[in-house]
Amino acid sequence: MAGRTRTTKKLAQRINQNYFKNRFPLTQWRFRLSLGLTAIGLLWLAWHAFARSPKVYSSGAIASSHAVFGDNCGACHVNRGALTKAVTDQACESCHDGPIHQAQQTAMPACSECHVEHQGRLSLARTSDQACTRCHSNLTTKNGVLTVAAHVRSFNSDHPEFAPLRAGQTDPGTVKFNHQVHLKKQLRGPNGNVDLRCSDCHRSGLASATPQPHTRLSNSAYMEPVNYEKDCSSCHPLQFDRRIDQPAPHKKPEIVHEFVIAKLREYIGAHPGDISIPDETDGRIPPRMPVMPARNADEWVARRVVQAEQLLWGKTCKECHSLTFSASDPVPEVPKAIITARWLMNGEFDHQAHQMVLRVDCHTKAPSSQKTADILLPSIQVCRSCHHPGEQAARSSCDECHQYHDWTKEKRVEPKYSIHDLISAVPPSKKEGSGE
Numbered sequence: 001m002a003g004r005t006r007t008t009k010k011l012a013q014r015i016n017q018n019y020f021k022n023r024f025p026l027t028q029w030r031f032r033l034s035l036g037l038t039a040i041g042l043l044w045l046a047w048h049a050f051a052r053s054p055k056v057y058s059s060g061a062i063a064s065s066h067a068v069f070g071d072n073c074g075a076c077h078v079n080r081g082a083l084t085k086a087v088t089d090q091a092c093e094s095c096h097d098g099p100i101h102q103a104q105q106t107a108m109p110a111c112s113e114c115h116v117e118h119q120g121r122l123s124l125a126r127t128s129d130q131a132c133t134r135c136h137s138n139l140t141t142k143n144g145v146l147t148v149a150a151h152v153r154s155f156n157s158d159h160p161e162f163a164p165l166r167a168g169q170t171d172p173g174t175v176k177f178n179h180q181v182h183l184k185k186q187l188r189g190p191n192g193n194v195d196l197r198c199s200d201c202h203r204s205g206l207a208s209a210t211p212q213p214h215t216r217l218s219n220s221a222y223m224e225p226v227n228y229e230k231d232c233s234s235c236h237p238l239q240f241d242r243r244i245d246q247p248a249p250h251k252k253p254e255i256v257h258e259f260v261i262a263k264l265r266e267y268i269g270a271h272p273g274d275i276s277i278p279d280e281t282d283g284r285i286p287p288r289m290p291v292m293p294a295r296n297a298d299e300w301v302a303r304r305v306v307q308a309e310q311l312l313w314g315k316t317c318k319e320c321h322s323l324t325f326s327a328s329d330p331v332p333e334v335p336k337a338i339i340t341a342r343w344l345m346n347g348e349f350d351h352q353a354h355q356m357v358l359r360v361d362c363h364t365k366a367p368s369s370q371k372t373a374d375i376l377l378p379s380i381q382v383c384r385s386c387h388h389p390g391e392q393a394a395r396s397s398c399d400e401c402h403q404y405h406d407w408t409k410e411k412r413v414e415p416k417y418s419i420h421d422l423i424s425a426v427p428p429s430k431k432e433g434s435g436e
Helices: 008-012 025-051 064-069 089-093 129-136 228-232 253-270 272-276 297-319 380-384 419-423
Strands: 077-079 085-087 187-189 192-194 204-206 324-326 329-333
Touching: 064 419, 077 089, 253 272, 253 297, 253 329, 272 297, 297 329
Parallel strands: none
Antiparallel strands: 077 085, 187 192, 324 329
């Protein structure tokens, strides 16, 4: 049986050529829904326009420090072209003076490149590491001279060791001190044996050795320098004569010399009978010098001054200071005490924020240190044990320790806005030259 023959014309007659002109229920609802949602959107925009509210155009919540003019977009966004309103550095500098980072930097990023707004009520000072590493991962300077590491991508990868702990660095202090001796158990003290703790001498309370504004540091960020009167005098008094209760002052040798003479003269003036009492021996048998009483008060004072200063210069002061004598002056020279208050001058550290950590876990070398020249700062590896990437770790971002702006060069910003300017959703027209 011969097969049926279907021509193209016969096949085409089976297709409904008016299919796309028919109005089906789903198509009708989709059309109505599109028109309705578009109308609702336009009405919503019209309502905000009528209320003069800029919130509809906002990219998100702004930082808490800018919340006071959160309804006044024009305070930051200025016209830059027909359809855009950008945030310029000039808009930021009307309220903030952000001093330059470094005079030799080859590029100056815009404020908004580092401080990104509309990210929620976060601190704008918390910048991303990328804002720093885009320069510091391959650092260059205008004059070609580098004083810091050239390639730093993160704290935990290639950040160099802290500067004071690098090879060849020593403590510049001139006061002799042995940590190992002072941390011994049952150390002899003025009122019996004691176990000294780090906090007995090292107390937090110095806000900053070089105070700066815009700092996140607490009032107890840095340690107060060790002070003789507060920290040493109770165990190391400058007694110079058994007859005189008041110790010598911890001052320049010239002042100590005059003090000793004045106190001895004051004593013998009140006790003239002591002039005829023979001098004490020097403890040797037989005595090195004959035991003879002084002939008058001046001779009595002169003898006692020699004895007192032999004790002070030869034993007491020598415990901590390197004294130098000249043939023409019996009073020694004492080098100026240098006690470093802040070691990390390019970074910040807050002791108050770390008070829960045992000090010896950070300053691991302190219990065995015998020399002043030892630098007892924690190494970068000690810091990395807590500060590393991860949710269960302390922050390790650049801005945790470093600031970009050199706030020592900050200038005063003249007021620009009235209260109405800040809180009004529609800023009034600017009054040029009005001083408001």
